[in-house]
Amino acid sequence: MSPRYTVGVDIGGTKTDAVAIDEFGEIAAQVRIRSGIGPEALLASTVEALDALAERSGVATADFASIGIGIPGTVVDGRVSHALNLAIDGLDLGAELNARLGRSVSIDNDVNAAAMGAFHLLDNDPTHSMAFLNLGTGLAAGLVLGGALWRGAHGAAGEIGHIPLDPAGLECHCGQRGCLETVASGSGVARMWPTSSDQPTTALFEAAASGDPVAVEVRTRLVENVAAAVRLLVLTIDVDSVVLGGGVSTLSDLLSDVRKVLAQWENSSAFLSSIGLSGRVHGVPAGFPAAAVGAAMVSTKPTSVSGATDLSDSKL
Numbered sequence: 001m002s003p004r005y006t007v008g009v010d011i012g013g014t015k016t017d018a019v020a021i022d023e024f025g026e027i028a029a030q031v032r033i034r035s036g037i038g039p040e041a042l043l044a045s046t047v048e049a050l051d052a053l054a055e056r057s058g059v060a061t062a063d064f065a066s067i068g069i070g071i072p073g074t075v076v077d078g079r080v081s082h083a084l085n086l087a088i089d090g091l092d093l094g095a096e097l098n099a100r101l102g103r104s105v106s107i108d109n110d111v112n113a114a115a116m117g118a119f120h121l122l123d124n125d126p127t128h129s130m131a132f133l134n135l136g137t138g139l140a141a142g143l144v145l146g147g148a149l150w151r152g153a154h155g156a157a158g159e160i161g162h163i164p165l166d167p168a169g170l171e172c173h174c175g176q177r178g179c180l181e182t183v184a185s186g187s188g189v190a191r192m193w194p195t196s197s198d199q200p201t202t203a204l205f206e207a208a209a210s211g212d213p214v215a216v217e218v219r220t221r222l223v224e225n226v227a228a229a230v231r232l233l234v235l236t237i238d239v240d241s242v243v244l245g246g247g248v249s250t251l252s253d254l255l256s257d258v259r260k261v262l263a264q265w266e267n268s269s270a271f272l273s274s275i276g277l278s279g280r281v282h283g284v285p286a287g288f289p290a291a292a293v294g295a296a297m298v299s300t301k302p303t304s305v306s307g308a309t310d311l312s313d314s315k316l
Contacts (some may be wrong), residue, residue: 003028003243004065005057008117008296010110010289011035011042011071013085013137016047017292020057020064029057030289038087043096050101067105068298069093070113074155077133078107080204083174085137094203106298110159110291112149115142115200117294118284129239131158132290135248141183160232161185165223180232184225186248201248223254229260230281231272238275245284255283 005020005028012035020029031052036045056060071093073083078094087126093109115132123130126147133141139161143150151157161181162174169178170191182188190200193215197203204222207215230242244255262278284290 003057003059004063005029005059006296007050007053007064007067007300008113008292008294009046010066010113010291010295011046011086012110012291014222015074016045016049017289018053019289019292019296020053020059021228022291027289027293029053030292031056035086039091039096042086042088042091043093043100046097046101049289061101062103066254066296067106068113068295069097069105070110070295070298071107072110075107075109076155080107081200108295108298109142109148110295111142112151113138113142113294113298114291115144115243115294116149116297117226117288117292118245118289119144119147119294119298121284121288121290121293122243122282123241128241129237131237131239131242133226133233133235133242133244133249134246135185135226135244135254136246137186139185139229139231143237143239145237145239160229163232165228180229181224183221183311184229188225189218189222189248192221196261201251203254205251224256224261226254227258227265231265231277234275234277234280239280241280241282243282243284245290249283250286255281 003314008019010017014100015032016035017032019027022028026123033049036042072083079092079120097105118132119130130144131141141158141160143158150191162179164176164178166178170181171177172179193204195203202234208219218263232240
């Protein structure tokens, strides 16, 4: 009898990760390919990722126990809009994939998926609450309350990147000014620290470490604003933990720097000290595909998930 795998696919702006999770909650197979840009190319690359995962796991796509997809943008009943980096706005991804695969799939926002993946790896206690703070090109949080995703009344829960901090600040692509995302995200770093590097935040931290005074100033602003995002999540939702994830969070010093800033704030505020702000912040282990694992939980939720496979032989 063939093993029954739950499958998760994380569609990002440049890459698509797909994982097969076995009955013990372990990652049994994993593949990575380039994401297609635009409706037809994206559908083709998603099917390609699933076919490659099926080949690697030795199970036909039709025999996967379930398939979940995580994708940027607003997702309502399988329809995806505002996924700007993928040139998608108004694609009925669920129905299109159902037609191509001959079976149903579940679709959710990628940050929500990553929140579920991180929650089941780091905590998995259904009585606990967690905010997954995604530090990527943009800034948003996925909220897990009582072991389940909380999307809010209109699906906007966790969109803290679009909370204005400075009414006179830069215009955000959302149409407001001075949003948190403009100063605490990869795009914010690229604006504050212009560079030819395709990894502007890494370039920033390297320049700051070498003593560049402008880089030091920009890095300090970034860290303080990420810490402000953590404080905002704790003070509004009072979650047990805030987990930093996304491309920017992979910088080895960022987590410790954010904790230091929070600790400084605690030293000057008895209130913040009383709620243990700095002790609530955690990170996702390097290499763990949180969004792909969480996507597998969109339709079915294993009790625990562990083990990230090596991507060194995967395609990019």
